[in-house]
Amino acid sequence: MKIVHITPFYRPSIGGVEEIVYNTVKELAKRGHEVHVVSVNYDNRWKEIAKPSTVVEEGVIVHRLRPSFIKIGYATLMHDLKKVLFEIKPDIVHSHNLHPHLFQAIAWKSKVGYKVVAQLHFPKMTGVDNLVAKMFFEPTMKILTWNQNNVDVFIAHTQLEKQWFINSGINGGKISIIKYPCAPDSLAAYVPKRDIHELLGSDIVITYISRIHRRKGQHLLIKASEHLRNYLNRNFKVYIAGPISDQKYFIELHNLVQRLSLSGIVVLEPRILREEEKLDYMSTSNIFALTSLMDYTPVAVFESLVLGTP
Template sequence: MNIGIVCYPTYGGSGVVATELGKQLAKRGHKVHFISYEPPFRLDQYYENIYFHEVEVPSYPLFKFPPYSLALANKIAELVTEEDLDIIHAHYAIPHSLCAYIAKEVKEDSGVKVITTLHGTDITLVGNQSSFENITRFSIESSDGITAVSNQLQQESIEIFDLTEEKIRTIYNFIDTREHMKTEPEEPLKLTSGEEKIITHISNFRDVKNIPDVINIFAAINKEVDSKLLLIGDGPNRHEAKELVAKLNLEDKVHFLGKQDNIVELLSISDLFLLPSKKESFGLVAIEAMACEVPVIASNTGGIPEVIIDGVTGFLAEPGNVKEMADKGIRLLQNEEMYYEFSQNARHRAVTRFSAERIVDEYEEYYYELLNEE
């Protein structure tokens, strides 16, 4: 198959999943064409069967803002013909799904199929705003196929946009568990003496990620367990986080590492992962941690309970319940037998339920199913 993938290239779950899906499809012999304004950040080297097509946005004085959506739709339409695309896979509803629909209409005799994958905020934040609700619904309903990254997001999308269950199916996010696995660093990392427990959080530092809760949970754990906190990522709440760390006199205990392309090495030295988000449609970083044998303490919200089995691969608590999350983290870190069991359970669940082999099979089957429809 010739598959066009439209995604955001930046640091975030939807772009990561889209890029990894393309890489896995290319390994299976399909030709994959990424379409965006810059190469996805995880597409950092040459891969056989993968091509990148840059969307160039014209500068025209009539427009107050560059017309990216029009340029994207035009680029997709060009590639439908030039590369004989079979599938346009749009990750994130607005504007990608709409642009894919426009391209398909422009090339109405091509037979190309459009699949839209909903990742969460495109529905819960963008699509649910009154100014975007109608166009988001139209984009989704006009797609030949729709997937959601969790059952919870599937149900929420059905309720918000009045869809039928037959119209949208759940295909979970995934990781390559052969790459995401506990490894020994080539050289000892200077972040730790080797005696402390390492607690880690990875995100885009936005309000929904509850960064103050991450720090407060760590502060409570650190009173009982000698530990350090690694904060990986960047975003608008970073400054607020640094102020809170200073207020709690934890500067020597908390490391702000910024964006990191290779997180496996950091997860491999971690003992616990914190994900106290207000909401997560899936929680991709949770399975990345679990694959590296790191139990997760997380919020019981959104799609997280579909990823983490409470009391088996980690612990869940209601969003905002800092004390309960901290208490469960202390309990886990102080009980070696329980910790070992949880860490092995975490790896097993990541491999058996969220491996690339399993999930990419589901996407590939869905593609063929849509192409075979009359």
């Protein structure tokens, strides 16, 4: 079958949805399907990661399209999306998030003849940061319920999300639960090439790798570090790494570290780690911490557990 996944962002952009799409399309390609990913050529910080292009990555055909100048939070329109779908003529269009491309896929469905799968990733749980997006959220969900007959399947990750769909007016018979996220089996046999204890010169390391954003709650881990300093009589470090999605929040974190006199304990590394680095640091840490204020698919937690880090 020809299967198209439309997602707001795709690797190397870092995020739970990106990881779910990546693992899903890789598996579908392994099973012999012709798999396409259609996304923008920016990451979820709206930084350009590639030129508009079509490339093959790990057996998956990736179409990176230019986004519209109109952006509401993470939502935008993709230039040439219609052209790409009409050229591919897919059997299935799997749309991620409650974004314009879902409604575009619904509108073009009868002309191309594909099935539509809608996976919203529970926006009610993860939260909507942008003020304008918050204003549009409920009306957009209402429009989706009016058009639900043009969606063949809604995917929920949990019973909680399924119930939210039903409460929003979606027919329960159209909803399938698929328990995302998952970590690849290969992680269980992963052998790290470097030890974060040696890197930081510490006996104990607590690690948190994620986008640096207020909703990720890194400030809670920093405040907890102050209590740990008073409780532990051992050398320990708290390693917080990831790309900056909220510059103002990062400055607040830096100031918090200084105010609590934790500069010798808390290490802030505001950058995208290479996959090998991430796995090395997670697998050799004593503890992986997650202090998100809002999170629904914390892929890193599953990865950490498979790597053997509590």
